[in-house]
Structure formats: C-alpha cells, structure tokens
Amino acid sequence: DVKVTQSSRYLVKRTGEKVFLECVQDMDHENMFWYRQDPGLGLRLIYFSYDVKMKEKGDIPEGYSVSREKKERFSLILESASTNQTSMYLCASSPTMAGGAGELFFGEGSRLTVL
Amino acid sequence: GENVEQHPSTLSVQEGDSAVIKCTYSDSASNYFPWYKQELGKRPQLIIDIRSNVGEKKDQRIAVTLNKTAKHFSLHITETQPEDSAVYFCAAGYTGGFKTIFGAGTRLFVKA
Numbered sequence: 072d073v074k075v076t077q078s079s080r081y082l083v084k085r086t087g088e089k090v091f092l093e094c095v096q097d098m099d100h101e102n103m104f105w106y107r108q109d110p111g112l113g114l115r116l117i118y119f120s121y122d123v124k125m126k127e128k129g130d131i132p133e134g135y136s137v138s139r140e141k142k143e144r145f146s147l148i149l150e151s152a153s154t155n156q157t158s159m160y161l162c163a164s165s166p167t168m169a170g171g172a173g174e175l176f177f178g179e180g181s182r183l184t185v186l
Numbered sequence: 187g188e189n190v191e192q193h194p195s196t197l198s199v200q201e202g203d204s205a206v207i208k209c210t211y212s213d214s215a216s217n218y219f220p221w222y223k224q225e226l227g228k229r230p231q232l233i234i235d236i237r238s239n240v241g242e243k244k245d246q247r248i249a250v251t252l253n254k255t256a257k258h259f260s261l262h263i264t265e266t267q268p269e270d271s272a273v274y275f276c277a278a279g280y281t282g283g284f285k286t287i288f289g290a291g292t293r294l295f296v297k298a
Contacts, residue, residue: 104285111195113275113290114230129285161229165286172218172279172286177229 074098077162077178084185090149092181094162101167103145104175105129105137108159117160120145121167152185159183188213190278192289200297205263207292209276212257218279219252219259220286225272233274234261266296 078093096103102121106114106129116129118137126137134156138146145164149156159182163175189212199205211219220235236243236250236259243250249262263270276289 106288111290113192114288116285116287119285127285130287174220174232174235175222175230175286177231179229 075162075164075176075178077160077181079181080179082181082183084152084183086153086185088152088185090152090183092147092149092160092162092183094145094147094178095143096145096164096176097143098164098166098176099142100164100176101142102165102173103139104163104165105135105145105147106161106163107131108161108180114161117147149183152183154185157183157185188216188278188280188287190276190287190289192276192292194292195290196293196295198295198297199266201266201268203266205261205266205270205294205296207261207274207276207294208258209260209278209289210256210258211278211287213278213280214254214257216257216278216280218286219250220277220279221248221250221261222275222277222288223272224275224291230275263294266294268296268298270294271296 075096104119105117120126120139136148162178165173192209217238222230223233224230247264252259273291277286279286
C-alpha cells in the first residue's frame with residue numbers, strides 16, 4: 072500500500088511563528104502536492120512539485136513556501152504564521168501518468184491552529 | 187484560471203435511493219476526472235475516475251459520466267447505504283502539468 076505520512080497531526084502555533092509541515096511518501100512517486108482544506112471551499116492547491124528541487128505555485132501560494140530536497144519528502148513552510156492560515160493541510164503524492172494527472176494518495180492531514 | 191464547480195453542497199437521501207452529484211469544469215484541456223470520498227476524520231480516497239476518451243464508467247454501485255462538449259461530469263450512486271455517507275469531491279486534472287483541481291465537495295447523508 073502507498074503510504075503518505077505527515078509528521079504532525081495537530082499543531083498549535085502563535086502568530087508570527089515559522090511553521091514546518093513535513094510529508095514523506097514511500098512509493099517513489101515523482102509528484103507531490105500540498106492542499107489546504109477548509110469547510111465549503113474544498114481542497115485548494117497551495118504548491119506542487121514534479122521533481123526534486125522543482126516547485127510550482129498552485130492556486131493559493133501566498134504566505135507559503137515549499138522545499139523538496141529529496142524525492143520522498145516535501146515540506147510546507149509558513150514563514151510567519153497568521154490566524155487566517157488556521158486550517159487542515161493535506162499532503163498528497165502521485166505517480167507520473169501518460170497524459171498528465173493521476174490518482175492522488177493523501178496523508179492523514181495536519182490540523183494547524185494559529186492563535 | 188482553472189475552476190471546478192460542484193453541486194449540490196449537501197445531499198440527503200433515503201437508504202436504497204440513488205444520489206447524483208454534478209460538476210462542471212472550465213479548462214477544455216482537462217483530460218482526467220477523478221472522484222474522491224472522504225469519511226469523517228479520514229483522508230480523501232479515490233473511488234472512481236474517468237479519462238476524456240471515455241464517456242461513462244461503472245464500478246458496482248458507482249458510475250461516472252462525462253460530457254466533454256458541455257464540460258460536465260457526474261457521479262451516480264445507486265442503492266445507497268449508510269456507509270456511503272461522506273463528503274465527495276470531484277476534480278479535474280490538466281494536461282499542461284500534473285496538478286488536480288478540486289470542487290468544493292458534497293456532503294452526502296444516507297438515512298437508514
């Protein structure tokens with residue numbers, strides 16, 4: 072089974088703190104993604120990466136950055152956390168499919184609260 | 187930019203009835219249309235998907251239809267059961283890259 076592991080299930084941070092969310096996948100997938108899930112808004116794409124050291128902005132990248140130094144690991148960084156970044160963060164990975172997008176395998180999620 | 191709209195946001199059905207969830211997408215370059223189910227407190231998981239060279243796909247009680255001309259696709263669940271209660275997300279994948287854009291989700295309640 073594909074396993075996508077997010078290091079922290081629950082975090083509470085203060086406004087202005089730097090926050091790291093870590094994600095590791097064990098299936099040698101080329102593509103990794105960070106989504107944010109909020110009620111009524113679905114899953115919104117923050118950043119994705121299709122190769123080591125490569126990154127692409129999604130639909131809501133403002134206030135976030137990412138790092139992919141190794142194929143299996145994709146980190147989401149909040150340089151200065153704000154209360155409007157309180158949310159559930161979902162990491163996902165997928166293999167490269169001919170013709171583009173393929174099935175996403177999600178982690179359990181990291182629920183971040185910024186006070 | 188790319189956008190996926192999903193309706194309804196909430197759907198309540200009696201056990202044994204059918205449920206239909208509809209989505210529209212904006213980018214005609216989309217070629218992959220997955221549906222994910224998220225049970226309470228769990229991760230989203232793929233339940234069925236369709237690619238643009240296919241108009242319909244069925245897997246037991248679940249079916250998906252695609253109308254590329256109208257940019258519509260739909261999920262049909264027949265003979266609903268209480269364990270079908272969950273949030274369902276439609277999504278569209280793009281040939282220009284590997285990203286997938288999601289709809290806002292439909293919360294399905296199946297009443298026993």
